[in-house]
Amino acid sequence: MRGIITDIIPFSVNDGPGIRTGVFFKGCPLRCRWCHNPETQRPAPQVMVLTTRCVRCGACAACPAGARGKHGELDSARCTGCGLCAAVCPAEACRISGKAMTPEEVVVRILPDRPFFRKRGGVTLTGGEPMAQPDFAAALARMLHREGIHTAVETCGYAPGDAFREILPFTGLFLFDWKLTDPAQHRAWTGQDNRLIRENLELLNREGAEIILRCPVIPGVNDTPEHFRGIAELTHAYTRIRRVDLLPYHALGNNKRNQLGLPKDGFDPPDEQTAEEWQQELGRICRVPVCR
C-alpha cells in the first residue's frame, strides 16, 4: 500500500501539542479558495517551479505532456508529475510535489524524530486531506500507535464516516476544520456542502474523540457574526471539543500558487487588531478557549 505524500516536516509546533512531525497528504476533496497548501489539492504528483531560481533556459520545454513553455512557464493542468523537467533543469528550479510512500517508509522517516516527541508531542497527519487516503492513513496511524507515538489527524471532515471509525482507535487528537456554517456558502467557497462534515464531527464527539476545532477566518468570506455564532454553537453542542484554534487568513499560499502556475487567490490578510478582535469575540461566546 502506498500513499502520496508532499512533505514530512519535523518540528511542527502549531499542529497539536508538543514537538510534532507533520506528514502532508496529497489530495483533498475540497477546493477552498484560500487554501494555503494548494499543491496538496490534486491527488497526483505535480511539478512546482521556483520562478526566481528559473534561468528561463527552456530545457524543461521537452515536457512530453506539453505542460512547460519555452521559458519555463508551467501549465499545471497538463502536468502529469513525470519529473522529466526536474531532472533536466540545470538551475534546480523544478521539484516534484508528491511522492508515493508506504506507511513503513513514512514511519522510518519519522522515527529519528521520536526523541523530540517526549510526553507531549507526536505526529500529525495533515495535508491535503489524510482521510482522502483512508486506508493508507489508517495503516500509518496504526503503525504509529503500535510504536507508542501520539498521532493527531488534521481533517476537513469531508470523508465517509467509516474512514473516521477506522482511524479513530489510533488517533489521539483530531484537528477538525470548520470553515463555514452556512451550507450554501460552504459549497460556494469550498466546492462541497458541509452536511457530511457536521455528521463526522458529531460522530467523533459521540465516539469520545479528543477534538480541537480549527477555524480559518478569511476576511470577506467567513468573518461574520453568523459564522462565529455557528462556531460557538458547535462548542456548546459537542463536549469533546477542547479548544478552538482561530487561523486568520495569511497570504503565504500565494507563493505556492505561483510555483504551481496559478494566479493569486485574491484575499487580503487581516491586520493584527482585527485578528485580535476575532479572537476576543469568539472567546466571549465559545465554551472552550480560543487560541491563535
Added chain:
Amino acid sequence: MRGYLAWDDAHLEDSLDMEFRYTQVYRENRDRSPAMRELKCLEVALPAAVAPARAGDLLAGRRMFRPLGVAPSYWDDDTDGLDNVSFYADIGRLERVMNRPSQTPESQAEIAALIDFWKKENVNAKVRARFDGEMRREMPSDMWSRDSGVIFGLYRLVFSQLDYDKLVRLGLPGLRAEVSARMADPSLTEEQKDFLQALVSLTGLLTEILGLYEEQFRQLLAEGGDPAGIRPVLDSLARLKTGAPVCFRDALQLVWIYSALTGGRDFGRMDVYLGDLYAQDLDSGALTEEEAVELLLSFYRLMKETDSRDGRIVMGGLGRRNPENADRVSLAIMKAGLRFRELKPEFSLRMYKGLSEEVISFALKMLGDGMTYPLLFNDEASVRAVENMMHVSPCEAEQYGFFGCGEYVLGHRSIGTPNDIINLAKALEVTLHEGTDPVRGCPHGLNLGAPESFDTFEKLLDAYRRQVEYFTEIAARHQRLVYDTVRENGAMLLMSLLMDDCVARAKPLVDGGVRYLAGTYETYGNTTVSDSLTAIREYVYEKKLLTLRELVDILDADFAGHEELRQRLLRCPKFGNDDSAADEMARTVNTHVFETTARQAKAQGLSSYLVVMINNGANVDLGRNTLATADGRHAYTYLSNGNNPMAGMDHAGLPALLRSLASTRMDMTAGTAQNLKLSADLFRKHPDVVRDLIDTAFDMGILSLNISVMDRGEMEDAMIHPELHQNLFVRVGGFSARFVNLDSGTQVDMLSRALY
C-alpha cells in the same frame, strides 16, 4: 572600543610618574625571586589602579588599567588588539603620551627610554624571543585578526576561576592566617618561604587598598554624597579589613575588589559562594530581594565598566554544598541580569535533574526575552565528559566551570587558557598548495606533494592530517613556552592565593602550584574543512568531474567563471542536516584534531591539552585570509565556527541539526559551542516545546546549548541575507513550508512580517 576602563589620558595629564616608579622598582628587584619582584611591583601598581567612584555606586572597587602592570591578561586593544600576559606594557598608549605636544624634548626622551625598556621586558616579547627556528617560520605573526597563517599564538592566563568561596568564607585576614600557618612548616625551602611571605604581604597590600577605597567613599560623604548609599559601603569595607564577610553585601564587595585587582573576569559558582549569606540576610530581614538585586546591578555595572570581555557567572549544577540557598540567590542573580539587559555578565546554568524548576523557568524567560543567556549546560553529561577528558575524579569533575563560550575548566584547580588558535581551512589550503601560503606567497607548513600526487582521496586526507599534526605540535610547544616564560618572570600572586594547591605546595601558580596545568587549542573552520572534503571526494574522486588541480585553480580564482560549479558544490551534503556522508566526514576531521591535540599533553608536561570549538569573531577574521573552499564558500568570507554547520547550510530542520551536532565527540574536547536560533514566537507561545527541545538535545548527549532568540536585528539581517537563514521553518498552523523552498521575495516578505 576599548577593553578596559580608560587609563584616562586626560586624568593622568602628562605624568607617567607611576610608570617610572614601577619600572624603577622592577629594575631594583631584578635579582629577587619572581614572587617578591612581582609583589614589589604590585605595591606600586595596585594603589595607582584605584579609580574614582561614581555617583550611584553601591559597591566600591573601580579600577583602571595603567599602561604598565601585571595581569593574567591585559587586552591591548588600542595598540594591536592582542592579549598580554603577566608583566605587560601597552606601548601604544605610552607612545601617545610621549607624542603629546605638551611634552618637552627631555620628557620625550625619558618616555622613549621607558618604551625601549618595556618593548624587551614585557612577557609577550620574552616569549617571542625564545621562539625556535620552526616557531619563527610557522608563527611569524601574532596578529591573527590581520595576517594570514595556519596557527597563531596567544599570550594570556585567562579564564581561571578563583576560589571565591574560600575568599568569602575566610576573608583577607583568614587567608593571611592560613598562609602564615603554612609558613611554620620547617621543611620549606627558602624559595617556598619567599613565595609564602609574598602572599602574606599581598594580603596586607589588599587590606591597604580596602583602606584607599574607604578613604574615597569618606571623601564622597564629606562632599555631600548620599549617606544612605555611602555609609553601608564604609561599614562593609571596615569589616572586611578585619574579618570575613558577614553578610551578602560584604561577600559581593570582597569578591568584586579581589577580582578587579586580579584582572580576572570569571566569577565561577556565584550561587554557591553567595547563597548562604543571601539566605541568612533575607531570612533575618536584614536584606530584601530588591536590595540584593540593586547590589547585584551595581556589581554588574562595575563589571561592564571595568572590562568589556567575559564576566562568566555559573549557576546550578551538581556538587553544590548548599543547593537550596544557591537556587534562591540564582533567582536574584538572574532578576538583576534581566533588568541590566547587557551582554554581560555571561550567565550560565548547569541543568541537572533535580535543579529547581523555578530557576529553569526563569532562565528560559531570560532567553525568551532575547538575552542569549544563560548558556545552558547538560550537567550530568558534562561532569562525565570532564572526568574523562581531564582525567580527574567524579568529585573534582563536579566542580567544573567554564569560560568564554563554554570551555571547561576545573574551578580553582586548573588553568586551561587557550593560547593557540588554528585555522583548519588554511591547513587544507597550504596542503593543496605544496606547503605554501598562497595569500602571503611564501612557504608555510609541510610540502606533502602537488595536487596531482594525491591520486586517491585517502592520500589527500592523509596529507591534510599530517599538516594539522605538524602545526598542532608547534602550537602545543608555544603553549608550554608561555607558561615557562610566565613562571620565570612572576608568580601571579593574586591568582596563586586562591588557586589549589599553591598555598599547600608553597609554589606559585605555574611553577608547580596549580593542581592541573592544562591548555586548550582553539580550532576554526572545522565544518568548512569537512564539508570541503565531502565535496572534493564526491566531485574529484567519485564522479571525477574535474581534477584536484583544476579544482584548486578554480578555488584560487574564487570560482570566477565557474558559478555553476559553485552552486553544485553548495548543494553537496553539508554537516548539520543529519546526512551520514557529511556528518561522518565532520566526525573524521574533528576526532582527528581532538586526538592530535590531546596527544601533545604528555610531551609538553601538561595535565591535558584539548581542543575548544568556540564562538567568537575569529572565524570571520581568519576567513579574511583564506581563499575559496570546496564547500562553495567564497574567498575571504567567514569560516564555520564552533560545532556548527556553515551558516545557512542547515536546512533539514531542528531535529536533523541536533542529530548532526550530537554526532561530534564533544566529550573529547574542553568545550564546543552549539548554537540554536529560535524564534521569539516559539518562546512566547510554546514554552513547553522549548523545554522539550532542550531536554531532548541533552538526552542526545549534546553538552551545552547557546540559544539565541531571533530579535529585530537578526530578522533584518535575514531580510538582507535570506540564504543564511534557511533553517527557518514557517510556523503557521497547518501550513507546510520550508523557508528554502520559498521564492526569495516571499522569504523577505515573511521575515518582514515576523518583525511585528
